[in-house]
Amino acid sequence: MNSFQLLQHNLVDTGKSQLSESVKLLLYKNDPDIFEKLDFERERIYCDPLFCAYFNSKEKNESDLSSIIFGYSDGNLYSEIDLESDEFGRIHLAGKGWIATAFKNQIFKLQQSKNKLRLFKEGNEIDYNMETCLIIDGTNIELLTYPIPLLKQYYYNKESKIIDVEIQESAKKHLGNLTKAYGLIKKHLPHHYDLIQNAAPKCVIFNIDSSERNSFADPAVQGVGFYNAYQEDYNEVFFVDDIAHQTGHAIFYLMLHDVQEILKKEVEVRLKDVNMTDNEKDDRTIYIWFHALYTYYTTFICLDACLENDVFEDPKKKHEALGRVAFYLKKCSHDLNLFSSGGPEIFTSIGLQIYQEILKKYLEMNNKWENLVFEFDLSNQPYNFTYSKFLELNPVKEETVS
Known part of the structure; x- marks a missing residue:
């Protein structure tokens, strides 16, 4: 690793450390008992982009924070929580995946007992399907395969109007190209791949006309790579380009923390x-x-x-x-x-x-x-x-x- 590569890594590590400390302080102010539920020493938890997105939200939904905390908590210490499904009936648990139900925009109680998650609606246990996080092959990077309500407020156009963003089909269509592109960068530029994985542990593939907005990169959602796959002929060449570009934003935000x-x-x-x-x-x-x-x-x-x-x-x-x-x-x-x-x-x-x-x-x-x-x-x-x-x-x- 040359001197400039080392400088980048040092700046990113310092930026992540400062970000983690800020998130810990905000969590503690919200709940003085938080570190009985979350491992204080696991820095990766506090650098989850969803914490950053939540604390930068203008209008906060406590269910969004609860879903992140529960996903990373020790279930024996945090055994029951109220959560809300989205308009598709899904509930996202950070680090775990998605719970899919037949009930849209409903409040549930989620319990963890003997390593099993149980979901209740109005006192009645209901069935659900669990889909684990999609980790891109050969990486530790998560592809968000569905919309997450917490992130919707950051999907706005050039006139600052919230817009609908297609994610699910784009993720399915381009997973292969995305996987190839990350693999190429990892194989042929490993020192920079390490920066990418460190600074942008999550990513989203979406599809909107670039006249609306090309990227949603923002320090308010630090740690997410946003890839706009709006052209029909995009392949792994595009994704090498866009991974480099969009995660470049995430790296730069940390370097200039x-x-x-x-x-x-x-x-x-x-x-x-x-x-x-x-x-x-x-x-x-x-x-x-x-x-x-x-x-x-x-x-x-x-x-x-x-x-x-x-x-x-x-x-x-x-x-x-x-x-x-x-x-x-x-x-x-x-x-x-x-x-x-x-x-x-x-x-x-x-x-x-x-x-x-x-x-x-x-x-x-x-x-x-x-x-x-x-x-x-x-x-x-x-x-x-x-x-x-x-x-x-x-x-x-x-x-x-x-």
């Missing part, structure tokens, strides 16, 4: 108000700009590892991966060109080290793949890379994929 260690400026300061170039019309904050640069970096290293190891046997998949490289080189170049001599003004020494590593990777990618991507025409690309449009202007050629 104490933002003053990275940035000298307040996070709300806008690019046009600091010593940058060509930024008169760019209204983004420094934080958002730096965030974007880091996700280009994570996407570069994952696509590069796959191309370097020639993992895409189908020529079209290699062609797509190269097209994505070209697409992000263009975006990254634009954002890097906004930066001039403002380094000491904007960054601490750690922040400058991160920036310089991003720049280094960009130059490396440009030098390594330029001969294969420099002729690509990206003029018809929308905000998100679209391979079908890329093919219209850039048909697969033998020399492109050799």
Whole structure:
């Protein structure tokens, strides 16, 4: 592990530790006896993204918190609890899975006795089916296969209106592609895979038009990778790209948990108000700009590892991966060109080290793949890379994929 990789791991570990301590304090304030129910030393519990989502909720439903606590508690100490089913009759238990009933939006009592869960409605025991959490093969990462009521408040569009998000069918359709993509990153970039698994232990595949919203990444739901599989032809190439990008958000949130260690400026300061170039019309904050640069970096290293190891046997998949490289080189170049001599003004020494590593990777990618991507025409690309449009202007050629 090189020095920059070690820096990332240290920053993420520190961020997770601080997050865990914050969750423990909030739980204790809510219930002084909480650590009789939850193992105080099991840090993984307190980094569950659902705790983060609950404590960041504007309107809290006690049943949401109870379902998380019960899922991680010792049943002998926490033997009965009131829970509410969702509009599909399901009850989610963190770390365990889903209880499926025939009763929608109903209150139940859940009891644990002799390692058996018993469900009661109005004093009568009822039958249910239990579906355990889906852990992606070869990982410790959970794919959320159904909607969770607690997360619905974070599914909003660009106008901040709550929207319906399809999850169940998308999870079924793309589980194979998602599994392949995580496996490729784990095999060919193990140090970064460890960061991903550490920072984003859960993920969701959803399907909405990207004009509504492309990603739901948010520090309020720290630890979830959100993958918008809205294009019909998405495959493992897309998921390598999007895992790198979306978990890059989660990693970055933890790395900048104490933002003053990275940035000298307040996070709300806008690019046009600091010593940058060509930024008169760019209204983004420094934080958002730096965030974007880091996700280009994570996407570069994952696509590069796959191309370097020639993992895409189908020529079209290699062609797509190269097209994505070209697409992000263009975006990254634009954002890097906004930066001039403002380094000491904007960054601490750690922040400058991160920036310089991003720049280094960009130059490396440009030098390594330029001969294969420099002729690509990206003029018809929308905000998100679209391979079908890329093919219209850039048909697969033998020399492109050799």
